[in-house]
Amino acid sequence: MANFVFWVIVGLTIGSAVIVVQSKKLVYSAYALLFTLLGVTGLYVFLWADFLAVVQVVVYVGGILVLLIFGIMLTNKITSVNISNTSVQKSIGSIVLFVFIAGLGFMVAKTPWASVANSEPIQTTETIGRLLMIDYLLPFEVASLLLLGALISATTLSRKDD
Amino acid sequence: MDTLTNYLFVSVVLFSLGLFGVITRRNGVAVLMGIELILNAANLNFLAFARFGGMNMAGHVYALFVIVLAAAEAAVALAIIINIFNNYKTINVDEVSELKQ
Numbered sequence: 679m680a681n682f683v684f685w686v687i688v689g690l691t692i693g694s695a696v697i698v699v700q701s702k703k704l705v706y707s708a709y710a711l712l713f714t715l716l717g718v719t720g721l722y723v724f725l726w727a728d729f730l731a732v733v734q735v736v737v738y739v740g741g742i743l744v745l746l747i748f749g750i751m752l753t754n755k756i757t758s759v760n761i762s763n764t765s766v767q768k769s770i771g772s773i774v775l776f777v778f779i780a781g782l783g784f785m786v787a788k789t790p791w792a793s794v795a796n797s798e799p800i801q802t803t804e805t806i807g808r809l810l811m812i813d814y815l816l817p818f819e820v821a822s823l824l825l826l827g828a829l830i831s832a833t834t835l836s837r838k839d840d
Numbered sequence: 841m842d843t844l845t846n847y848l849f850v851s852v853v854l855f856s857l858g859l860f861g862v863i864t865r866r867n868g869v870a871v872l873m874g875i876e877l878i879l880n881a882a883n884l885n886f887l888a889f890a891r892f893g894g895m896n897m898a899g900h901v902y903a904l905f906v907i908v909l910a911a912a913e914a915a916v917a918l919a920i921i922i923n924i925f926n927n928y929k930t931i932n933v934d935e936v937s938e939l940k941q
Contacts, residue, residue: 684846688846688850691850691854692850692853692854692857695853695854695857695858695877696857698857698861698873698874698877699857699858699860699861699864699865699870699873699874699877704867704869704870707870707873708869708873711873711876711877714854714877714880715876715880718854718880718883718884721847721850721884721887722884722887725847725887725888725890725891726891726895727887727890727891727900727903729900730883730887730900730903730904730907733904733907734883734907737907737910737911738876738880738907738910741911741914742876742910742911742914745914745915745918746869746872746873746876746914746918748918749869749872749918749921749922750869752922752925753868753869753921753922753925753931764866764867765864765865765866766864766866766934767863767864768864770863771860771863771864772860774856774859774860774863775856775857775859775860778852778855778856778859779852779853779856782852782855782856783849783852786845786848786849786852787845791844791845791892792893793892794892794893794894797894797895798895799895800895800897802897802900805897805900806897806900806901806904809897809898809900809901810901810904813898813901814901817905821905821908821909824908824909824912825908825911825912828912828913828915828916829912829915831916831919832915832916832918832919833919835916835919835920835923836918836919836922836923
């Protein structure tokens with residue numbers, strides 16, 4: 679059963695990712711991105727990363743995707759559903775796509791990955807909190823400064839000049 | 841299903857599709873969606889290696905930082921895209937080639 683659910687989630691993720699990069703309508707791309715992000719969230723749950731799965735839903739689906747849809751709506755007529763979303767250089771893009779899938783896939787298949795014995799799921803939230811406050815305190819503070827700077831600069835950039 | 845290579849293959853496909861989107865899309869917002877796919881592929885790799893490396897939690901912390909950076913990047917990029925739209929009346933990245941109007 680878990681096996682079946684895993685492959686359904688993989689199919690959902692990759693299928694909607696194809697729609698994201700292929701669809702002719704930008705709004706469809708945005709909604710397909712929603713399903714890709716939810717599929718990746720499901721894979722996080724399979725990887726025992728429960729805290730990261732919730733963060734993914736809250737930040738990506740609740741934040742970044744809404745921001746993207748706002749970007750679409752603010753840069754087009756709000757009533758038009760068929761916002762054009764054409765592609766260029768499709769032949770070169772397809773070559774790059776297949777070269778990367780073949781090359782990286784070959785690398786993944788051929789590398790003898792070290793196999794560590796499966797350990798039991800642990801309390802991820804508590805461990806992440808300890809790591810953030812002890813081992814990764816400086817990157818954590820730098821990241822908070824960066825977020826503040828990015829948000830201030832974003833509001834400054836998108837203001838109308840008076 | 842419970843093997844490292846399965847997750848790595850999913851990540852490879854997501855990364856390649858994101859790269860394809862960045863190369864072929866004309867709309868700036870769609871290019872941004874491709875970048876989000878690439879960042880998600882990287883995050884999936886971090887978590888897969890964390891899980892199959894004996895639940896090494898440093899991978900989770902790095903994935904958290906990647907999500908924070910993605911949020912900051914999306915906010916700044918959308919502010920830039922809206923500015924481009926106000927100046928050029930288009931956000932097709934191949935038509936925005938002049939530095940000065």
